[in-house]
Amino acid sequence: MPTAAMPPSISASSVDAGALTGTHVLRIDGFSQAALLPAGKCLKSCVFRVGGHAWRVRCYPGGVSDGQSSHVSVVLELAGGVRSVRAKVRVTLLALPAAGVAAPAPALAAAEYTGTFRMKWARCSFGSLIGRKALEGSTHLVDGDDCLAVRCDVTVIPKPAPARPVVRPDELERLGLVCTCKDDLCKRPHVRAAEAADEFTKPGRSHGTLLRFLRCLQM
Numbered sequence: 001m002p003t004a005a006m007p008p009s010i011s012a013s014s015v016d017a018g019a020l021t022g023t024h025v026l027r028i029d030g031f032s033q034a035a036l037l038p039a040g041k042c043l044k045s046c047v048f049r050v051g052g053h054a055w056r057v058r059c060y061p062g063g064v065s066d067g068q069s070s071h072v073s074v075v076l077e078l079a080g081g082v083r084s085v086r087a088k089v090r091v092t093l094l095a096l097p098a099a100g101v102a103a104p105a106p107a108l109a110a111a112e113y114t115g116t117f118r119m120k121w122a123r124c125s126f127g128s129l130i131g132r133k134a135l136e137g138s139t140h141l142v143d144g145d146d147c148l149a150v151r152c153d154v155t156v157i158p159k160p161a162p163a164r165p166v167v168r169p170d171e172l173e174r175l176g177l178v179c180t181c182k183d184d185l186c187k188r189p190h191v192r193a194a195e196a197a198d199e200f201t202k203p204g205r206s207h208g209t210l211l212r213f214l215r216c217l218q219m
Contacts, residue, residue: 021155022050026057027096031148035061035136039069047079051087051156054079059150061132068127072135074150077123088114088155091126095138096147105149108138 026045028034034043037060045057056079064073074091090112094105109130117123135141141148179186 020051020158021153022048023151023153024048024050024055024057026059026150026152028059028061028148028150030146031061031141032136032146034148035132037062039063039066042075045150050154051085051158053085053156055152055154057150057152063132064125064127070132071128072130072132074126074129074152075123076152076154078117083119085117085122086115086157086159087117088112088157089124090153091129092151092153093130093135094149094151095141096145096149108135108141 024045026043028043037043039062040060041062042058042060042064044059047054047056049055056077058075058077060068060073060075063069063071064075072093074093076089076091078085090110092110093108095108096105111126111129113124113126115124135148
């Protein structure tokens with residue numbers, strides 16, 4: 001006796017990989033005096049939070065180390081004991097215009113970094129962000145209020161959430177996995193769209209509601 005054909009197995013899932021973004025600005029008034037700091041000495045921002053994590057910006061007007069003493073350096077660090085955080089960072093140096101000037105602050109230098117901040121190396125360093133001579137001779141800084149701003153844009157990239165069986169019936173149809181026709185002779189897998197929609201709208205029903213599939217067998 002021939003064995004009846006079994007319906008094909010179909011499954012689907014979705015993953016949410018959203019990101020969280022925040023911006024912090026460290027304003028340095030009287031930068032010409034701050035530029036006298038030796039290498040390794042820094043000006044620190046207050047602690048700010050992005051993506052549920054604590055961060056801090058450090059600006060080294062005389063360079064983060066002796067080897068980079070001819071440059072202005074900027075460091076972004078995790079201010080909390082987090083084991084691992086992946087983030088995209090953009091640092092921009094801005095010269096604030098003199099009081100009363102409506103022009104936007106010009107960007108003097110910018111750099112980006114994308115990577116993982118780990119507990120042991122929970123920082124990223126822009127050691128050669130801009131040369132000190134180029135910065136001190138900038139007309140934007142000289143003609144302004146001797147004020148420098150360090151803008152830091154942080155985008156925390158969360159770990160992908162576990163896959164969930166949440167795919168709508170219309171999406172499954174567009175993927176060519178199921179059919180919503182009412183032809184009893186159709187051999188493609190079918191989904192009871194109305195039933196599935198009702199399941200999703202019931203109060204307290206989780207997104208993990210399983211879709212039940214039917215296959216129309218040729219009579």
